[in-house]
Amino acid sequence: MNRKKNLISGLVIVLTLLLGACQSKKDYARTIHDPVLFSKTVKKLNDVVLENNFAPMVASRNYAYATIAAYEIVVAGDPANYQSLYQQIKHMPKMPAPEDTSRIDFPLAAMLAFTKVGNAVTFPEGSLMDYYGQLLNIADSVGMPAEKISGSIAYSDTVVATILGWAKKDNYAETRSATRYTVNEEPGRYVPTPPMYAQAVEPHWMEIRPFVLDSAAVCRAIIPPNFEPNNKNSAFYKAMMEVKLIGDSLTEEQKHIADFWDDNPFKMNVTGHVMFATKKFSPPGHWMNIVGIAAQKAGADFNTTVTGYAKTAIALFDGFISCWEGKYMYNYIRPETVINQLVDPEWRPYIQTPPFPSFPSGHATVSAAAAETMGSVFGENLAFTDTSLLEFGIANREIKSFRDAAAEAAMSRLYGGIHFRFDNDLGSESGKRVGELIVKKLTMKKN
Template sequence: MVSRMRKIGKYVLLFLCLFLHQLSIATVVKPALDSYIQPVVMSTTMVMIHDVVNPPAAARFYSYMLLSAQVIVSQEEKEIPSPAVLLKNFPKISISKGPNAQIKLAALYSILESGRLLLPSGFQLEADQKKLVVKWKKAGFSAKEIQESIELATQVSNQIVAWAKTDGYFTLSTLHRYRPLKDRGFWYPTPPAYMEAVEPHWSTIKPMFLDSASQFKPHPPVTYHEDPSSEFYQLAKDVFEIKNKLSPEQKLIAAFWDCNPFAINTSGHMSIGFKKMSPGGHWMNITGIACRKKQLSFEKTIFLHALVATTLMDAFISCWDEKFRSNRIRPETVIQRLFDIHWQPLLQTPPFPEYTSGHSVISTAAAEILTHFLGDSFSYMDDSEIYFDLKPRSFSSFRQAANEAAISRLYGGIHYLDAIEQGQVQGRNIGNFIIEKIKTAQIKTF
C-alpha cells in the first residue's frame, strides 16, 4: 500500500513538474508585447531629436511608421480596420505571411523598419532592431518565427515607404526658396539665429484625411495696425505685459509645452543648441501613456497611435497652409518695434509665421481623437518631458491638456491670443471631421 502511494505520488509530482514547465514556456512564448510599443515609438523619437526634425515633418514620419504597423495588425484582428477604411488614396498592400510569422513581432519591427527607411539618420534604428531580436530569442520565440515576422514587417514597410514617396515630400526641395515679404505686418526671421522659414511649402503635402490643405481655413487674423486704439495693438500689448505678470506655475506650463526641436542659447560669442521632441512627439507619448493606463490590447494600442499620428499630420498641413497665407508677424518683432527694443519672449520664437498657433491646432485635434476613444474624463500623468528635466504634470482630461498647451504659447510670448483661439477652432474642426469618418466606418470606441 505504501509502495503504491509512493508510486502515485511520483506520478503526481511528475505531472505537476510537466504542468509547471509548460506553464513557464507559455509565459515565455507570450511575453507582454504590449509594453514594447511605447519604447519602440520612443526610439524613433530619439532619432528625430538627433536629426532636429521639424514639427510638420515629424508628424509625417510618425504617420507612415505607425500605419505600417496598423496594416499588419489589421490582418488578424477584426476590430482593427485597415488604413484603407479611413484614409484617402491608401494603396493596396500585398502581403505574403509565412506560417510562423507573429503579427505582434512584425508590427513592432515594421515601426523601426519604416523609420529606418524614412528618417535621415534611420540607420541608427538598426541597433534597436537587433535589441528586439535578442529580446525575442530570450523570450522563447523560434528562429523561424522571428525570421518570418521580420520578412512580413519588411515587405509591408517597403510598400508603405514607396507610398510615402508620392505625397510631395521629395519635391519640396525643388520649389522656389522662400523669401520674407517686405511689409511691416508680415513675418520676418527672429533672433537669436534668424533662421529661415521652416517648411514654407508644407501645404503641398497630400493630407491623409482632409480633402485639401485649406479645407478648414480659419478666420483671417486681426489686421496688423500700429494705432494704439487698434485691436492688433492691444493683442501685442497683452503679450508684452503678461511676461511681467507670469506666475511660477505659468512659467512652468510654458516650459512644459515648449517642444522646440532646436532652441539656441547665446552667451557672448558662444551659441549652444538644445534639442527637444516635437509637439507631435509629445502627443504621441501621451497616446502611449493613455494606452498603457487603459490597458488596451496590443492591436488597439497600435491603431490609436496610427490614428493620432495621421491626425497630427493633417493638422500640421492645415496649420502651415494658414501660416504662409496670412504670414503674420511674430510678437517679438512687433514688441521690440513698438514697446521695448530689448524685450525677449520667455520661449524662443519658432522660425515661421505666427497665425495660427501650431500647438493649439495639433493639440486640440489630437485631444479630440483621444477623447472620442477613451472618454472626456480620462485622467493621466504626463511624464513626456522628464527626458528634458521637467517634472510630470497631471491632467484630468485630454482637452484640459490641449487647452494648457494652447495657452502656453501666450505665456511663452510667441503667439497672440487670436492665433491661439482660432487655432483651437481649427484643430477642433479637423478632429471632428476625422471622428465623423470613424463613426461612418462604424469603428467602435475603446
C-alpha cells in the same frame, strides 16, 4: 500496483511538459505583447527625431507612416476587431495579406515594421537598426519559436515595402528642392526673429499629401484681425499689448506651463559671444509620448495602444498640413517683431520664437487635433500625469483630460510670448475640426 504507479508517473510527466509548454508560450507573449514595449519602441524613434533636429512637421510624417505600418499589421492579426485604413484613406494601397498566420507573431511584426519604416524615413541611415536587432534578440530570449520570428520578419517586410512605396508619392521629396521663403516687406508680415534670424521653415509643407483632409484648406483657421498696431482700440493692438503685459509679469505657474509645452526641438542659446543649442521634443514628439502615458493609465492592450498611436499621428500629420496652409497664406507677423518695432526694441519673449509665421499657432492646432483622436480611443476624460519633460529637467504636470492638455499647450504660447491670443484660439478651433473629421471618417476599432 507498479503498472498504476507508472501510469500516474507518465501522466505527471505529460502534464508537466504541457504546463511547461504553456508557460513558455505565455512567457514570450507576456513580454512581446506588452503594450509598454510598443511605447518603448516609439520612444526609440522619438529619440532619433530629437537627436537629429527634425522640424515638427517633418517629425509628424516620421511618426505617421511608422505607426500606420504597425497598425495595419494589428489589423491583419485581428481582423474581427480592427479595420484597415485601406479605402478609408483614399490614396492608401491595400496591404499584403499574411499567407500563414500561424507563423506570425503580429505584435512582434508590428514593432519590427514600425522600426524599419521609422528607420527609412529618418536619418542618419541605420539609426534604428540596432534596436531592430534588440527586438529580435528579446523575442528569441523569451522563447519565441524561431519559425515565428522568421515568419514575423517576412510578413512585416512586405508591409514595410508597401508603406514606403506609398510614402514616396506624398510630395515630400519634391518639396525638399522647392523655393525658399522670400521675406515680404509689407507691414504686418512675418520676418525672421532673433537670435538666429533663420529662414522660415517648410514654406511648402501645405503641398504634402494629407491622409484624411480632402485638401490643406478644408479646416483653415478663420481670418485673423487686421494689422492695426497704431489703433489702440483695434483687436490687434489689444492682443499685442496683452502679449507684452503678460510676458512682463509671468507667474511661476505660467512660466512652468510655457517651459513644459515649449517643445522647441532646436533652441539657440546666446550668452555674450557664446552660442549653443539645446534640444527638446517637438510638439508631435511630446504628443507621441503622451499617447504612451495615456495608454498605460487607461490599461489599454497592445492593439488599442497601437491604434491610439496611429490615430494620433494621423491627426498630427494632417493638423500640420492644415496649419501650414494658413501660416503661409496669412504670413502673419510675430509678437516679438511688432513689439520691438513699436513698443520696446529690447523686449524678448520668455521662450524662443520659432522660425515661421505666427498665425495660426501650430502647437494649438495640432494639440487640439491630437486631443480629439486620443479621446476617441482612450476616453475623453482620462486624467494623467504628464512625465514627458522630466528627462529635460522640467517638472511633471497633472492633466485632467486630453482637451485640457491641448488648451494648456495653446495658452503656453501666449505665456511664452511667441503668439497672440487669437493665434492660439483660432488655431485650436481649426485643429479641433481636423481631429473631429479624422474621428468621423476613420473607423479603426470595429466594436
